[in-house]
Amino acid sequence: MIRREWLLGVGLISGGLGVGLASSAPAWAQNASAIGTVAAVKPDAFGAAPGAAEQTLVIGAGLVENETIRTTADGTANVIFADRSTLTVGKGSQVVLDKFVYDPATGNGGLALDLAQGALRFVGGKLSKGGNVAVKTPTATMTVRGGIALFYFPPGGGDGYAVFLYGQELKNETTGESIFRPGFAFKFPADGGPPVLIKITDEELANILKNFNTESGFAGRFPDQDLALLENNPDLINDLRKQIEEQTQTNNPALESLRQFIATNAIPDTNPYPSSS
The missing domain is CATH 1.10.287 (Helix Hairpins)
Incomplete structure (x- = not known):
């Protein structure tokens, strides 16, 4: 029997299935300026395009470059990009979609995200295979190559984490250090000290996953129909x-x-x- 807790951790359900089973007419096919589309949302989650008022996110809504996604303590949102990258914005989070450029013919381009606070789960698509995905956090800029990663910087302060769950590499561009082995993480101490390379514990992973799941705990319930x-x-x-x-x-x-x-x-x-x- 496949372990639901690790599916929740690596995001193969919320990310992988969201890509494979998404609508055949995503928002960017209808709106040339859209860089991604909302694939799933749980109230309350909001989006604010540059110079525009904040609006409640709905499934199928197109998202543009430099749009800010904000969630409340109960809200989450899943976003799909044209290269099959997906991200899940966790509870109490704020993320800016800094950049998305993608040429389907060549696979070239780049994706940049800015996590101001909260939790973000990234499942790499074609752009990540070339290491062209950057996630800026409050303390460092990370790049993801061919993989799946979690980023968590709690609102109001506390230890931050950049967790490598799957793939080829998670690199801290600020220090030049890289993680190549899944299950390890950069831990950013709340006191502002330098990041520490750690092996993520079940308890630490459980606390991060609480920010994505409607039920707390490492082995939070997952609907049988989704499995x-x-x-x-x-x-x-x-x-x-x-x-x-x-x-x-x-x-x-x-x-x-x-x-x-x-x-x-x-x-x-x-x-x-x-x-x-």
């Missing part, structure tokens, strides 16, 4: 299979859970990936 979407989506399963086979971190619980799920799932490999790929 069924994953279990009954062969294309997504095959994509996960390829990603997992490319990884070497055998001691990562998130990957191990997915390995076990794929090994026991009855879904046939309808589009197998050659071992040489």
